Every structure is written in structure tokens, then in C-alpha cells.
Amino acid sequence: MHPVAQEAFLAALEQGWADPRRLHAEGRRARLLLDGAREALAEMLGARTEEIHLTAGHTASLHAAVAAVARARRRVGGRVVVSAVERAAVLAAATLAADEVVTVPVDRTGRLDLRAWQDAVGLDVALAALQHANGEVGTLQPVAAAFEATTRAGVPLLVDAGASVGHVDVGAHWDLLAADPSDWGGIAGVGVLAVRSRVRTTPTGPEDEDPWAPGGVSVPAAVAAAASLRAVLADRARSEARRALVDRIREQVAQTVRDVEIVGDPVDRLPHVVTFSCLYVDGETLLGELDRKGFAVGSGSACTSSSLQPSHVLAAMGVLTHGNVRIALPVTATPDDVEAFCAVLPRAVAEVRRMAGATDL
Amino acid sequence: MGSTLVDARGLRCPAPVIALARAAREVAPGTVLTVWWTDPAARHDIPAWARMRGHKVLVTEPLAPEEGDGDGGADVTPAYVTRVRTASGDAAG
Numbered sequence: 001m002h003p004v005a006q007e008a009f010l011a012a013l014e015q016g017w018a019d020p021r022r023l024h025a026e027g028r029r030a031r032l033l034l035d036g037a038r039e040a041l042a043e044m045l046g047a048r049t050e051e052i053h054l055t056a057g058h059t060a061s062l063h064a065a066v067a068a069v070a071r072a073r074r075r076v077g078g079r080v081v082v083s084a085v086e087r088a089a090v091l092a093a094a095t096l097a098a099d100e101v102v103t104v105p106v107d108r109t110g111r112l113d114l115r116a117w118q119d120a121v122g123l124d125v126a127l128a129a130l131q132h133a134n135g136e137v138g139t140l141q142p143v144a145a146a147f148e149a150t151t152r153a154g155v156p157l158l159v160d161a162g163a164s165v166g167h168v169d170v171g172a173h174w175d176l177l178a179a180d181p182s183d184w185g186g187i188a189g190v191g192v193l194a195v196r197s198r199v200r201t202t203p204t205g206p207e208d209e210d211p212w213a214p215g216g217v218s219v220p221a222a223v224a225a226a227a228s229l230r231a232v233l234a235d236r237a238r239s240e241a242r243r244a245l246v247d248r249i250r251e252q253v254a255q256t257v258r259d260v261e262i263v264g265d266p267v268d269r270l271p272h273v274v275t276f277s278c279l280y281v282d283g284e285t286l287l288g289e290l291d292r293k294g295f296a297v298g299s300g301s302a303c304t305s306s307s308l309q310p311s312h313v314l315a316a317m318g319v320l321t322h323g324n325v326r327i328a329l330p331v332t333a334t335p336d337d338v339e340a341f342c343a344v345l346p347r348a349v350a351e352v353r354r355m356a357g358a359t360d361l
Numbered sequence: 362m363g364s365t366l367v368d369a370r371g372l373r374c375p376a377p378v379i380a381l382a383r384a385a386r387e388v389a390p391g392t393v394l395t396v397w398w399t400d401p402a403a404r405h406d407i408p409a410w411a412r413m414r415g416h417k418v419l420v421t422e423p424l425a426p427e428e429g430d431g432d433g434g435a436d437v438t439p440a441y442v443t444r445v446r447t448a449s450g451d452a453a454g
Contacts, residue, residue, distance in 0.1 A: 259413065279413060280379050302374050302402040310374070310402040320409040321402050322375040356375065361382040 002185025008227035009187050012220035020219055021209060030219045037219075040226040044233060045165070045179060046172050047194040053212035054190055054222050058162050058180035059089040061191035064212055065158050065176050066093035068201035069127045073156075077124030083112050083131065083141070084316035087160055090129050091312075097204075098126065109265040110139035110317045118149045125155045132170050135163030135183075136300055136313045136326060137264035138246075138273035147173035156199050165192075166232045167239060167270050175199045181225035184232045185331075190221035235331070242329045243271040245338045249327065250274055252342040257349050263319045272329040275300070277314070278349050280358035281323030289348040290325075295341055298326040323349075363387025367396040370429075370440050374402035378410045381445070385416065391449040397424055399438040407443050415448035 016033035018026035035049075042049040055061045070080060078099030082090060085106050094101045102125075104117045112130065121128050128150045133140045143159060150157040159174035166184025170177065176199060179192040193212060195201060203211035210216055232239065246269075250262050259279035278286065283301025290297055300311025301324040310321035327341075353359050367384045369377035377398045384394055396407065408418050424440040 261409070261413070277409075279410065280375050280382065282375055302400070308373075308401065310405060315405045318405070318409065320413070321405050322378065356379055358375075358379045358382070361379065361386065 001187065002228040002231060004231040005181075005186050005224040005228035009220045009224040012223035016219040016223065019216065021216060033223050034217075034219050037222040037226040040230065041179075041192055042194070044226075044229055045170070045177060045192070045194055047177070048197070051194050051197055053193045053195060054217040055193055055213045056217065057189065057191045058178060058182070059191070060213070061178040061180075061193040062087065062089040062158075062160060062162075063093045064203075065178060065193055065195070066090060066127060066129065067097050067204040068211075069156055069158065069176065069199065070094075070097035071204050072200040072202040073126040077126050079125045081117070081120045081125055081128040081155070083117075083129075085110055085134050085136075085313045086129055086131055087135070087162065088312070090131075090158075090160055094127075094129065106316050108317055108319065110134050110137045110263070110313065111265060111268075112141050112146060114142055114145055114149075117146055121150050121153045121155050125153065127158060128155050129158040129160065132159050132161040132164040133168065133270050134264070134313060135270070135273065135328075136311060137275045137317070138269035139265040140164075140168070140268045140270070144171065144173045150175075163270060163273075166229060167272060181221070181228070185228045186225040187221045189218045190225050192225065232331075238331050240271055242331065242333060245329055245333055245335065246272065246274045248335070248338055249342065250276075253345065256342065256346040260349075261320050263314065263317065272331075273326070274329075275324065275326045277301075277320035278323035278325070278352075279320060280356060280361060281349055281352050282356060283322055283324050285352045285355065286323060286325065286348060289351060290344070293344045293348065295344065298328070300324045300326060323352075365392060365394050367394060369396055369398045369400070369403065371399060373400050374406060376400075377403045378406050381407065382410065382414075385414070385445075385447050388447060390447055392447050393419065394445045394447060396443050396445065397429055397440055398443065399440050403443075404441070407445070411445055415450070417446045417448075419444040419446055 016030040018030040020031035020034045038052045039049045042052045080094040080098035081102045102120045105113045156175040158176040161170045162180035165179040177194040182188045208214040262276040283299040284303040300314045302310040314321040369380050421443040424442040
């Protein structure tokens with residue numbers, strides 16, 4: 001959580017605790033704060049204020065966006081086109097809303113197969129969805145070219161920028177754009193969905209004053225989202241400094257760990273995400289080893305998921321799914337943190353391999 | 362010369378790949394290994410391991426009950442069979 005988010009949240013709690021839909025003085029004050037947050041988010045995302053919808057969270061944004069466009073364009077077609085590495089919320093929403101989900105493959109780096117995408121966004125397509133960047137492996141998607149193809153076909157494009165906003169510029173190549181405040185240091189409980197005025201949408205839920213967030217959203221969380229995004233964007237240099245740290249990890253891991261696959265595009269990527277898979281290594285055990293040494297990392301390996309299925313992203317890329325480590329560096333990460341991690345990792349991997357009896361393979 | 366059949370059914374990642382790698386080390390280069398597996402990660406990890414080691418995946422298909430010595434009843438996790446030709450140089454292992 002960004003300190004600015006906390007500050008803004010507490011201040012807004014004082015001023016904007018009331019229901020912004022009420023007409024009394026407290027309600028109007030909350031409404032002013034909420035409108036101010038939307039206006040600020042609009043400006044930072046390159047949208048008009050009336051195009052910004054606040055939701056209960058990023059997953060809710062994605063679910064509602066897919067459902068509302070698919071329903072509005074029902075007569076155009078029942079297909080929803082997605083990349084194979086979209087977030088689970090997009091894939092699940094598409095499965096529910098579409099007659100047919102058309103999945104476009106990615107290459108070994110996780111990058112969209114643009115040719116297949118261009119072919120897929122043709123007839124009978126209600127909606128296409130492509131992430132701005134993959135949050136698991138960091139690869140940036142060719143969103144501009146993908147948008148050109150959907151625009152030519154007259155198909156609205158939903159861009160899931162949940163992993164990008166606050167870290168890289170997301171541009172204007174979208175019809176709907178979903179951003180996730182909790183990814184840039186905001187406070188959980190609010191999502192941001194921008195919908196261009198030209199896009200037809202039909203809400204799928206029961207009638208409500210705010211169809212994108214039935215019952216309304218948390219005003220303090222919305223204010224904190226806008227304030228923290230402003231703070232993060234003002235400190236771009238600090239965010240970009242993580243790129244050198246990620247480069248250092250990539251280089252060190254490749255040099256010091258035997259039989260490792262560093263996944264994701266080495267250049268066209270998010271500044272703060274690095275992911276690699278270690279052959280013959282149990283991901284859960286490795287995470288435990290690293291956690292004991294004080295490093296909290298993530299994993300896409302099957303053994304670390306409740307479903308026991310490996311990450312669909314790693315699977316679609318055709319890379320090793322076991323022994324997977326994902327690191328998302330916070331803006332507070334220092335070169336010393338990175339060196340400490342790099343010093344610990346080779347021994348941790350060797351230890352897990354020794355336990356599995358795989359040292360000699 | 363080691364066995365060319367690896368029964369990794371019931372093993373979870375990364376154990377099926379470790380068992381297969383061990384078998385690959387014991388056979389002559391260019392040998393076709395057969396591995397039976399049930400772990401969903403093996404579908405992706407066997408080809409990834411083969412690519413990293415220079416082996417070649419020939420086929421992956423559902424394991425026929427008669428091949429899997431008949432003990433793969435309908436109520437258990439589906440089993441698959443993958444055949445891999447080991448690398449023909451000293452890259453194998």
C-alpha cells in the first residue's frame with residue numbers, strides 16, 4: 001500500500017463517509033469527493049470523466065465489462081475473442097457470456113500471435129479482450145496492432161491493464177480499459193473501468209442506479225485510488241529504476257542456477273516483474289525455503305495452487321510450469337534486497353533438488 | 362541398460378519429470394521411452410524438459426486400459442502416455 005493511499009483514505013473517511021447518493025450535506029460532500037476521484041482518474045487514464053466507472057474491484061470490472069458488451073452485441077455475434085494468457089476473470093466471464101470463446105495463442109515469450117488475432121476478430125464477434133501486459137510473466141502485448149485489427153473489424157476491444165497502470169504508459173488503444181488500484185498501491189475494494197462513450201453496453205444485472213457497481217462503491221477507496229495513482233505517476237523515475245533491478249535478477253539467475261528457464265520477453269516487459277522456472281524443483285518447497293530466508297515470492301506451479309493445475313499462462317507459453325518463481329518488485333525495492341535474494345537463491349534451489357534426489361540429473 | 366517404461370501415474374510435479382530424466386540417463390542415446398502419467402502439469406513439463414535436454418516428444422495420448430495393465434478404472438484420474446526419443450548425442454541426461 002502506498003502511504004499516499006492511506007493518507008487519502010483516512011482523510012476521505014472523515015469527509016466522505018456518507019452515501020454519495022443521498023441529498024443531505026454529508027451525502028453531497030461524499031459525492032463531490034467521488035466525482036473528484038473520477039475526474040482525476042479520467043485525466044490520468046486519458047478518458048472523459050463520464051467514461052470512468054468505479055466498481056467493486058478489478059475482477060468485478062472484468063466480469064461486468066465482458067458481460068455488458070457481449071449482451072449489447074448479441075445480435076452481431078456470440079463469439080468472444082481472448083488471448084490464451086488473459087486473467088482467469090476474463091476467461092471465466094467470456095465462457096459464461098459467449099456462445100463460443102475463440103482463444104488466440106501466444107509464443108514462447110507469452111506474446112500474442114498477431115496473425116491469428118487478426119484472423120479471429122472477424123465475423124460474429126461481440127468482443128475481443130487483450131491484456132496490456134501479462135502480470136505473471138511481464139510480457140507487454142502488441143495492443144496497438146491488436147486494436148487496429150479490432151477497429152477495422154468494428155469489434156470493441158477490452159484491454160485489461162490491471163498489471164500495467166501505474167507501472168507503464170497504457171496509451172489509448174482501447175474501447176474499454178480496466179485498471180486495478182490495488183496494483184499501484186491503492187486500497188482494496190475499488191476497481192476502475194473506462195468505457196468509451198461510443199461502446200454499446202447493456203448491463204446484465206438487476207436494475208440499479210449504478211449498474212457497474214450495484215449499491216455504489218467505497219468513496220474513501222476511490223479517493224485513495226486516484227491520489228495514489230497521481231503519486232505513482234509523479235514518481236516515474238523510481239518505478240523505472242526497477243527495470244535495472246529486474247535485469248540484474250535475470251542475469252544473476254541465469255548465471256548461478258543450473259537448468260533454469262527465465263520466462264517472459266526480456267525487453268518488452270513490465271519494469272517490475274521477473275519470472276523463472278527451475279527444472280526438477282518443487283515450487284511449493286522452494287517458496288517455503290525462500291520464505292524462511294525472508295523473501296516473499298509468488299509461483300505459477302501447480303503445487304502452489306488450490307486447483308493443482310499449473311498456471312494457464314505458463315502452459316500456453318509452453319515453458320516449464322514446475323519450480324516456478326514470480327517476483328513483483330515493489331517501488332521500495334533496493335539493489336541490496338536484490339543482491340541478498342540472488343545470494344540465497346542458488347543454494348535454495350540446490351537444496352530442493354537434493355531433497356528430490358535430482359541433483360545428478 | 363535401464364527400463365524404457367516409466368510409470369509416473371499418481372506422482373505429482375516435478376516427480377514425473379524427475380523419474381523420466383532418471384530413466385533417460387540409463388538408456389542408450391536415441392532410445393524411445395514411454396511414460397505413463399496422471400499429473401496435469403506433466404502435459405506441459407515433459408515437452409519443456411525434452412526441449413531443454415534435446416529430447417523429442419513423439420506422441421501424447423490417453424493411456425489405453427489394456428496398455429496400462431488394466432488397473433486404470435473409469436473412476437480414477439485419467440492417465441496419459443507420452444513417448445519420448447532421447448537425444449542422440451551426449452546431450453542426453
